Amino acid sequence: MSILNVENVHTYYGNIHALKGISIKIDKGEIVTLIGGNGAGKTTTLRTISGLLKPREGSVSLDGQDLLKFKAHEIVYKGISMVPEGRGIFARLSVTENLEMGAYSRTSKQELQQNMERVFTLFPRLKERRTQVAGTLSGGEQQMLATGRALMANPTILLMDEPSMGLAPVLVELIFDTIQQINKTGTTILLVEQNALMALSIAHRGYVLQTGEIVISDTAENLKNNPTVQKAYLGME
Amino acid sequence: MKKENFLWSAVKTGLIVGVVAIFICFVGMVEVFSKRDVIEKLITLGQFVLLAAMFSAGFIASRHTSSLLEKNKPVSNLVAGLVAGLFTGLVLALLVVVGAEVNLRAVFLNATTTLYDVLTLDKGVGNVWILPLIGAVAGLLGAASLLLPQILRRPITQALVFVIFMAFFSGLFRVVMINQGSDMSKAAKYLFGQTGLTLEGTLIFFLGVIAVSMLWSYKGKDIQAGVTRLPKAGRLSLRVIVYALIAYVALGLPQVSGPFIAQVIVTVALFVLMGLGLNITLGFAGLLDLGFVAFYAIGAYTVGLLTSYGAFGLQHIPFWVAVPIAVLVAMASGAMLGLPVLGIRGDYLAIATLGFGEIVRLLAGSDFLAPFFGGPQGIIGIQKPCLGTLGPFIRVDVPRVCNGLELGKPQDIYYIAVVSAVIIAFVAWRLRESRLGRAWMAIREDEDVAEALGVNLIQTKLLAYMLGAAFAGLGGAIFATLIGSIFATSMQLIVSINVVSLIIVGGMGSIPGVIVGAIALIGLPELLREVSEFRFLLYGATLIIMMLAKPEGLWPSQATRRELHHTEVEAGVKA
Ligand SMILES: Nc1ncnc2c1ncn2[C@@H]1O[C@H](COP(=O)(O)OP(=O)(O)O)[C@@H](O)[C@H]1O
Ligand SMILES: [Mg+2]
Numbered sequence: 001m002s003i004l005n006v007e008n009v010h011t012y013y014g015n016i017h018a019l020k021g022i023s024i025k026i027d028k029g030e031i032v033t034l035i036g037g038n039g040a041g042k043t044t045t046l047r048t049i050s051g052l053l054k055p056r057e058g059s060v061s062l063d064g065q066d067l068l069k070f071k072a073h074e075i076v077y078k079g080i081s082m083v084p085e086g087r088g089i090f091a092r093l094s095v096t097e098n099l100e101m102g103a104y105s106r107t108s109k110q111e112l113q114q115n116m117e118r119v120f121t122l123f124p125r126l127k128e129r130r131t132q133v134a135g136t137l138s139g140g141e142q143q144m145l146a147t148g149r150a151l152m153a154n155p156t157i158l159l160m161d162e163p164s165m166g167l168a169p170v171l172v173e174l175i176f177d178t179i180q181q182i183n184k185t186g187t188t189i190l191l192v193e194q195n196a197l198m199a200l201s202i203a204h205r206g207y208v209l210q211t212g213e214i215v216i217s218d219t220a221e222n223l224k225n226n227p228t229v230q231k232a233y234l235g236m237e
Numbered sequence: 238m239k240k241e242n243f244l245w246s247a248v249k250t251g252l253i254v255g256v257v258a259i260f261i262c263f264v265g266m267v268e269v270f271s272k273r274d275v276i277e278k279l280i281t282l283g284q285f286v287l288l289a290a291m292f293s294a295g296f297i298a299s300r301h302t303s304s305l306l307e308k309n310k311p312v313s314n315l316v317a318g319l320v321a322g323l324f325t326g327l328v329l330a331l332l333v334v335v336g337a338e339v340n341l342r343a344v345f346l347n348a349t350t351t352l353y354d355v356l357t358l359d360k361g362v363g364n365v366w367i368l369p370l371i372g373a374v375a376g377l378l379g380a381a382s383l384l385l386p387q388i389l390r391r392p393i394t395q396a397l398v399f400v401i402f403m404a405f406f407s408g409l410f411r412v413v414m415i416n417q418g419s420d421m422s423k424a425a426k427y428l429f430g431q432t433g434l435t436l437e438g439t440l441i442f443f444l445g446v447i448a449v450s451m452l453w454s455y456k457g458k459d460i461q462a463g464v465t466r467l468p469k470a471g472r473l474s475l476r477v478i479v480y481a482l483i484a485y486v487a488l489g490l491p492q493v494s495g496p497f498i499a500q501v502i503v504t505v506a507l508f509v510l511m512g513l514g515l516n517i518t519l520g521f522a523g524l525l526d527l528g529f530v531a532f533y534a535i536g537a538y539t540v541g542l543l544t545s546y547g548a549f550g551l552q553h554i555p556f557w558v559a560v561p562i563a564v565l566v567a568m569a570s571g572a573m574l575g576l577p578v579l580g581i582r583g584d585y586l587a588i589a590t591l592g593f594g595e596i597v598r599l600l601a602g603s604d605f606l607a608p609f610f611g612g613p614q615g616i617i618g619i620q621k622p623c624l625g626t627l628g629p630f631i632r633v634d635v636p637r638v639c640n641g642l643e644l645g646k647p648q649d650i651y652y653i654a655v656v657s658a659v660i661i662a663f664v665a666w667r668l669r670e671s672r673l674g675r676a677w678m679a680i681r682e683d684e685d686v687a688e689a690l691g692v693n694l695i696q697t698k699l700l701a702y703m704l705g706a707a708f709a710g711l712g713g714a715i716f717a718t719l720i721g722s723i724f725a726t727s728m729q730l731i732v733s734i735n736v737v738s739l740i741i742v743g744g745m746g747s748i749p750g751v752i753v754g755a756i757a758l759i760g761l762p763e764l765l766r767e768v769s770e771f772r773f774l775l776y777g778a779t780l781i782i783m784m785l786a787k788p789e790g791l792w793p794s795q796a797t798r799r800e801l802h803h804t805e806v807e808a809g810v811k812a
Contacts, residue, residue, distance in 0.1 A: 035507050076691040084689065090682035101679050104672070105691035153690070
């Protein structure tokens with residue numbers, strides 16, 4: 001039984017038809033990756049799921065509940081958190097303040113403290129820098145912060161938009177390790193990536209998105225061996 | 238690339254500063270300032286400004302020399318300063334010589350004979366050589382000041398700033414002290430002359446500050462450590478004592494200062510209220526509002542309409558009841574502005590709010606709505622606050638009698654304004670630390686992310702507009718009762734611009750910054766009558782200098798300070 005169900009979704013920017021009827025199903029506890037080139041519609045997909053964009057057609061549901069009838073700011077209360085493209089940290093707030101904002105949808109002080117501890121165990125670096133203003137963190141630390149902030153809401157599903165973007169390979173490894181750790185504690189993950197090799201190495205299943213359409217969907221193992229994927233996204237001949 | 242010769246660079250600096258000095262002369266500043274003394278019978282404010290220009294020329298040239306030569310070479314530095322000051326003096330001398338031959342007044346109204354007299358120290362054109370000589374000496378001193386070791390430079394700078402400050406406000410201090418009785422009055426006359434400091438006063442202040450400053454730099458650390466070592470209760474009581482002292486001074490101030498200063502402080506407090514309001518919309522939530530005066534106007538007009546016994550008064554309810562209503566009305570109008578502009582971002586928002594402010598002013602002053610708001614005649618006869626009961630409500634055009642204490646004088650309104658400002662500052666501070674405050678800042682940083690984290694953008698932004706408007710409305714309400722009448726013409730765009738400027742100068746998003754900004758941009762020009770003529774010139778100059786030298790503001794918020802890595806330095810200075 002899938003937990004997140006995206007069905008035949010069409011999203012537009014004015015006249016631009018960005019998503020042309022895509023369907024994605026994610027089961028509880030999975031890491032699912034959505035790979036695709038620049039402008040394929042990956043970010044648009046995540047923004048549609050999190051309610052920031054409303055599709056003209058199709059449905060998005062979580063645990064059988066229709067999400068489209070909720071406003072963007074209500075979606076997080078349903079259990080969906082996003083690590084946005086380009087990290088979107090609050091540059092002039094401190095690390096702690098950023099994390100507190102992540103728990104905006106959770107009112108209990110105790111829960112906030114627990115989640116904060118959890119994030120600090122996951123990213124000890126953030127603990128060291130908790131009073132620092134977020135804009136002065138390095139790229140990798142900012143990615144940790146954006147991830148930690150999303151976790152502060154205790155999501156059932158975590159949407160991640162290109163966490164590897166602009167990071168050195170070592171840091172990419174570290175981030176992807178953490179994604180796996182987060183997943184092991186029971187959080188379902190939808191991981192959007194251009195770095196297909198890394199994404200497929202930790203995902204259970206994957207979808208390939210091309211100009212607003214899903215062209216392939218398979219297990220991660222099969223996708224790695226799929227000649228089309230290898231050629232277009234893994235840089236193999 | 239070949240490095241510039243330091244002498245040539247000094248000449249250029251001197252010439253540029255000279256041109257700036259001529260500009261200062263031509264706008265009339267030097268002549269107006271000459272009526273005030275810094276030190277009585279010795280140096281006028283006008284001469285002081287010119288001296289400061291020459292001194293700065295020397296300082297700038299000296300600093301430039303160090304950077305060209307990549308180190309301090311005392312002789313070169315001093316020569317550069319001397320040359321720069323000399324050339325500034327030469328430019329001014331040229332002005333005098335040319336001015337004696339050609340009638341510059343045809344073009345430059347302020348090129349009067351008085352100006353030339355000031356420039357030649359009343360010694361006539363024949364003695365114009367004095368100018369470059371003074372320039373050279375001042376430039377030399379400016380250059381030397383850069384070479385002073387830190388341990389000397391700081392006390393001397395502080396002492397100079399303090400003396401200038403005392404000289405500026407000598408009139409005020411004198412009046413206040415003379416009102417205190419014979420002993421104080423004697424001291425006042427010893428320190429302050431009719432138009433500036435006395436020579437004795439200058440020396441006492443200068444040496445006094447140097448002594449205190451030196452003492453602090455030797456012993457300051459120990460005192461600080463002593464305070465932090467105090468037990469908790471001890472520190473608490475120390476703090477209580479400090480607050481009590483501040484409260485005591487604040488309570489007694491209007492009694493000793495007289496109505497003028499009280500009124501200036503009220504004005505500052507009203508701008509603090511507006512500043513705190515805009516600090517919520519702009520500083521916290523990042524929503525630019527250039528029509529902020531509208532809410533001030535709405536608060537003022539509401540109190541006017543509800544309490545005036547003039548032709549347009551609708552009611553005669555007590556001031557204390559009218560104020561909360563005015564705040565609510567302002568709040569509602571904040572929502573009215575907020576709703577249509579919710580979706581607008583950035584530059585467009587500035588234009589839309591600008592329009593709102595102008596519409597409110599034009600409507601209030603229009604003939605069309607004159608039957609309600611009095612049009613250009615405004616609303617007069619606004620009731621003063623009354624501590625006690627008001628007489629019976631008989632006829633609309635007759636003032637109700639206050640059975641008790643009527644707070645009519647500026648010294649009385651002072652208490653209302655200051656207490657309001659303190660309460661609102663506290664409210665603003667609590668708001669900032671609240672969940673709502675966090676949501677505002679998140680919106681300011683990134684709307685989409687904030688929304689995805691669960692922030693209801695519509696609600697949160699509307700609250701920012703409404704609370705900001707409420708604070709400004711309170712300011713307007715007090716303003717109405719202070720002046721006793723309101724006219725649409727006092728609700729100009731420039732008020733909004735003042736509020737934006739004071740927030741920027743104080744430090745965006747910082748609550749103490751609002752207070753510092755209001756004192757600097759509103760209070761000081763009010764106190765210095767000579768300066769108010771050149772208010773906007775100085776405003777412009779201050780804003781440009783601030784943006785270049787201290788973009789984070791005079792008293793930045795914690796976050797901005799952290800961002801700019803000033804934490805340790807700042808804490809060291811403030812504590
Ligand atoms: N705000 C926008 N307005 C108009 N078109 C947009 C906007 N954002 C994205 N698009 C278009 O939608 C398509 C998908 O974009 P996006 O989802 O950002 O791609 P990806 O994240 O896969 O790189 C692209 O063709 C892009 O040009
Ligand atoms: Mg993208």
